[in-house]
Amino acid sequence: MEGPEPGNEATDPRRRRWLAGAGLAALGGLTVALPLAARAEEEKSTDVLAVEDLMREHGVLRRALLVYAQAATRLRARETIPADALHRTAALFRHFGEDYHEHSLEERHVFPAVVATGGEPATICRILATQHERGRQITDYILASSAGKGIGQADMAPLADALDGLVRMYQHHTAIEDTIVFPAWKRTLTPARYSALSETFEALERRMFGHDGFEDAVDQIGRIERAFGLADLAALTAPPPPASPAR
Template sequence: MTNDHSKRRQFLASLGGVGLGLLIAAPNAAAEEEADEEVSANEDLMREHGIIRRALLVYGEAARRARQAPKSLPLVELGETAALFRGFAEDYHERALEEAHIFPVVRKLKAPVAKLPDVLLAQHQRGREITDYVQRLAKKTTLGADADGLATALESFVRMYEPHAAREDTELFPAWKAALGEHAYVEMGEQFEDIEHRTFGRDGFDDALERIARIEVEFGLADLSAMTAALPPADAR
């Protein structure tokens, strides 16, 4: 009987150890999960550029259709792309983040990067003018004589924003991060997240991602494998 009681006590003690281990492990696992979900300021900015670049792909396809087969251009989805660009890219990403918090810091640095915000701001403003134009035309039932003008506007928009986003990723954002220092940079990441939640009431990136994915289906751009390049031709002999 004594041996039975002893074994029982050892068993209960081992359960207590397991329970304590679970209590310790649970907060650690939660903390690790939370850490994994944290996104730095520059990572946040650059994945937002991913949404912008996917919208540019839609605009490129829309321009091609406007020139070659205007009736095949889904104007409703084109309007949705312009609305996404207006709300997510222009009002939030550009105005609330870049123009309010990044450009002022970089303007105080040494040339040539200090001059970059002025060029980028001018391009933001031109982009907004083009977005206004696209939204007006997207409300029409047919393009008619506006087809070529729309194609030209979309092509120039894409031609401007591709190098624009590339310069921001490789020059503007790194210079801004270096100027802030690590502590202020982390704080800005938290502030950007707060701005996103205030602006959209939820995760703005996830919402934008869902919207652009639906639009890509209508433009035949959803299948990434279809974008794989063909083999190069054989060398001329």
């Protein structure tokens, strides 16, 4: 854009009008650019990358394990439990945990890369894969045992044993993955490859569930917790310890 001929800027009206217009145009461009940059930065900061995605999925599965532990305790006390809610827990563990998280993510993308590097993490991945198979067997059993309207007296102790075994196994399983396997996997990836796989995980989740599978799983486990009386977090606060014994 060409301005008027140089002159006395303080007294030339045309010069003043041109400078004002140029300044507003520049500010207008800046006001457009700043929100766009801010939005891009915000979107970048809220992206869920692959390891975070895997670990928050573990959070859903751990909440399911808490339901299993509560169910096992009540079954051992010969108390009635909501069999339909237990069945929904097992169905969630099957579809979100075993079919998606384990089979489609860990077994296809994470474990092979870690096994290829060798060493202790590779050995751990082989054990974890075996535990996946055992977990699916136990899930089959829980689904079958909770398919009716209630749990029979004769089935209570065996089901409690199966639930306790699964809880014990997966408490260690998920902790080892979070602290050893996922960091080892991330070290095998370049930043570009890690970013691409993060997008792959998100696309796969939407393809398998038709929407945000994590948000749906969180909603499901929340409703299950209410059925088992586990929804009030404050009520689960541990009591204070007893007074220290006199020495």
